[in-house]
Amino acid sequence: MSSRLLKGISVPVLIVVALVIISFLIPVWYPDFDKIMNYLKDDEGRLIAAPPFSPAEMAPLGSDRLGRNFFLLLLAGAKYTIFAALFIAFLRIVFGFIFAVFYSFLPAFIGRYLKGLGESFQYIPLAIIVFAILVPLESSFQPGFLPSNEYFEIQLCVIALITAPSLGIYLGEEMKLYLNQEFIQVSRTMGAGRLNIMKIHLLPQFLRHSIVLFSEQVTQALSLLIQLGIMLMALGGLKVAEFAFSALDPSNPVYFSKTNEWGATIGMNIQLIFSNPLLVLVPLAFFAVIILCMNSITSQLRRIFIENDKPFTKVKKVKIEREKSTAGVSKDLFTLKQ
Amino acid sequence: MKRIVNTSFHFFIVILGLFFLSGVGSLLAYDTELVLTVGYYFHQLYQSLIDMMNPASISVYLGEDDRTYSLPRIFLSTYGYSFTILISSFFFAVCISVMISYLIMLMPRRGYQISLKFLNVLDALPEVFIVVSFQILTIWLYKKTDILFFNIYALQDERTYVLPIVCLSILPVVFLVKQFLFQLKEEADKPYVEFSYAKGFRKTYTVWVHLFRNVWIHFFLHLKPIFLLMLSNLFVIEILFRMNGFMMVLFRASTSSAAAFFLGMLMIFVPFFIVFQTGSYVLRKWLKGGEYHV
Numbered sequence: 123m124s125s126r127l128l129k130g131i132s133v134p135v136l137i138v139v140a141l142v143i144i145s146f147l148i149p150v151w152y153p154d155f156d157k158i159m160n161y162l163k164d165d166e167g168r169l170i171a172a173p174p175f176s177p178a179e180m181a182p183l184g185s186d187r188l189g190r191n192f193f194l195l196l197l198a199g200a201k202y203t204i205f206a207a208l209f210i211a212f213l214r215i216v217f218g219f220i221f222a223v224f225y226s227f228l229p230a231f232i233g234r235y236l237k238g239l240g241e242s243f244q245y246i247p248l249a250i251i252v253f254a255i256l257v258p259l260e261s262s263f264q265p266g267f268l269p270s271n272e273y274f275e276i277q278l279c280v281i282a283l284i285t286a287p288s289l290g291i292y293l294g295e296e297m298k299l300y301l302n303q304e305f306i307q308v309s310r311t312m313g314a315g316r317l318n319i320m321k322i323h324l325l326p327q328f329l330r331h332s333i334v335l336f337s338e339q340v341t342q343a344l345s346l347l348i349q350l351g352i353m354l355m356a357l358g359g360l361k362v363a364e365f366a367f368s369a370l371d372p373s374n375p376v377y378f379s380k381t382n383e384w385g386a387t388i389g390m391n392i393q394l395i396f397s398n399p400l401l402v403l404v405p406l407a408f409f410a411v412i413i414l415c416m417n418s419i420t421s422q423l424r425r426i427f428i429e430n431d432k433p434f435t436k437v438k439k440v441k442i443e444r445e446k447s448t449a450g451v452s453k454d455l456f457t458l459k460q
Numbered sequence: 461m462k463r464i465v466n467t468s469f470h471f472f473i474v475i476l477g478l479f480f481l482s483g484v485g486s487l488l489a490y491d492t493e494l495v496l497t498v499g500y501y502f503h504q505l506y507q508s509l510i511d512m513m514n515p516a517s518i519s520v521y522l523g524e525d526d527r528t529y530s531l532p533r534i535f536l537s538t539y540g541y542s543f544t545i546l547i548s549s550f551f552f553a554v555c556i557s558v559m560i561s562y563l564i565m566l567m568p569r570r571g572y573q574i575s576l577k578f579l580n581v582l583d584a585l586p587e588v589f590i591v592v593s594f595q596i597l598t599i600w601l602y603k604k605t606d607i608l609f610f611n612i613y614a615l616q617d618e619r620t621y622v623l624p625i626v627c628l629s630i631l632p633v634v635f636l637v638k639q640f641l642f643q644l645k646e647e648a649d650k651p652y653v654e655f656s657y658a659k660g661f662r663k664t665y666t667v668w669v670h671l672f673r674n675v676w677i678h679f680f681l682h683l684k685p686i687f688l689l690m691l692s693n694l695f696v697i698e699i700l701f702r703m704n705g706f707m708m709v710l711f712r713a714s715t716s717s718a719a720a721f722f723l724g725m726l727m728i729f730v731p732f733f734i735v736f737q738t739g740s741y742v743l744r745k746w747l748k749g750g751e752y753h754v
Contacts, residue, residue, distance in 0.1 A: 238473025242481055245729045247692035254485040254714040262490040276494055348586045352699055399596045406589040414584035
């Protein structure tokens with residue numbers, strides 16, 4: 123691992139870690155960070171503003187509809203979003219690995235069934251499936267039977283489990299390729315059992331790949347959280363209160379989130395997008411920053427763990443094969459593929 | 461012959477998977493603790509089988525005021541609209557990305573690297589962010605110039621095309637340009653390129669005629685992930701533009717009627733499957749079973 127790569131990876135990691143630490147410190151520094159302000163007064167005691175406050179009235183990013191300081195709210199919510207994404211990615215890898223091991227050791231005809239079943243997940247946006255699974259719980263969450271933190275845990279597990287089949291099949295296919303290599307066959311003929319092969323060959327190889335896979339999954343989990351946010355399905359649930367004065371007035375729902383997680387913040391404020399675009403754009407920008415960090419971590423890790431590696435990796439193999447084939451092809455220079 | 465049997469077997473297995481997926485809305489319940497209602501789930505699947513015998517009787521709720529529509533009617537009226545947007549933005553994305561990657565290839569080394577960095581940043585932007593900023597930009601332009609360039613919301617039966625198509629094609633463009641550049645870079649070191657330069661052909665000519673011809677093949681290999689990416693982005697766009705499109709119908713059906721959800725998924729899966737299978741067949745004939753597996 124060269125120092126240049128280490129430097130490349132340290133900046134995005136630092137940004138993410140700093141966000142998490144600040145997020146934990148916010149409730150300590152500002153104990154009343156989510157205090158609801160109904161109005162602002164100037165020095166002489168006159169009312170000067172009603173929520174949502176503009177950035178000029180409440181530094182640095184204004185407030186949401188309830189008059190809470192938006193910037194602090196976002197920072198305080200950061201830990202839930204980031205940890206949720208990390209946890210989802212971790213669970214996905216674990217479930218995916220377990221699934222993949224079963225898949226790669228299964229006889230081929232069952233494997234084909236599983237592959238088809240797993241492929242059916244691709245043709246429908248994941249957000250719709252997650253939403254459909256979780257919606258029945260919403261009816262017990264709204265009256266308060268289901269506590270927010272328990273809802274949060276259930277949501278994390280559902281989001282993680284739902285991708286286990288497709289991720290597992292992807293990993294399983296990779297494993298099958300890996301298990302077909304010569305040195306595995308040699309160790310089989312020398313009497314190694316399945317468990318042995320798994321322990322000695324598969325696990326170390328998988329662990330190295332899984333680090334890269336992990337940061338990819340974090341990115342995917344984050345974008346899923348945004349999509350769920352605009353569907354008003356946020357981690358930890360959104361409580362709805364009707365703010366319309368009478369049944370005849372247009373519906374004016376206000377949403378409350380216990381965690382103030384970023385996806386929830388987007389969902390809460392999406393109706394205000396034209397009057398207060400900042401309320402939607404800023405959390406989205408936060409998401410974008412985190413995703414950018416994770417992407418650059420992924421590409422650095424890929425360089426360290428997969429591409430720099432000498433034997434067994436697929437990337438390398440494909441490259442070598444391609445070089446071989448082009449050496450053959452390039453005899454007839456201008457008429458390729460003919 | 462074996463190939464046909466395998467393909468149709470695969471086709472039916474995926475449909476079976478979609479069928480199991482359709483009842484997923486009745487799998488979980490909460491009653492002082494989380495309950496997995498497997499019995500109810502299978503009952504629901506059975507129920508949806510009965511419902512499917514008579515599709516005209518299935519009704520779907522749609523729109524802000526939950527109006528009821530019969531299934532065949534709503535599918536017919538929204539399907540064309542959503543797929544028009546999907547397909548036209550796909551072709552739009554392909555044209556734009558070919559042009560952009562061609563221009564980037566012609567840039568000097570420094571410009572090439574800067575545009576790569578820019579692409580990486582764009583890649584990190586969530587679809588929601590892109591859509592929202594386009595909407596805000598349109599409103600801002602409207603305020604400045606008093607001309608509403610595009611419709612930002614689909615109201616009632618009015619339909620908006622331009623902005624959704626543009627928004628939907630941005631992420632595929634980024635994805636495609638990255639792919640193209642990666643493959644072009646790999647290709648650029650090969651002897652036939654040097655030979656072309658040595659014969660005195662210009663870079664503009666060599667890249668366009670010789671490099672792109674060999675890169676197109678990779679484009680076909682990446683067709684499937686692009687379409688799947690666009691499908692889930694189409695859903696986001698339909699929510700944000702308040703379009704009553706096909707994905708929206710699917711979304712509403714997923715929580716209300718398993719049978720409608722299943723039929724809707726079939727209407728996505730079957731055309732895709734046919735296109736990809738014929739595509740991979742044609743590609744295989746074309747390459748004559750060469751170095752690539754489709």
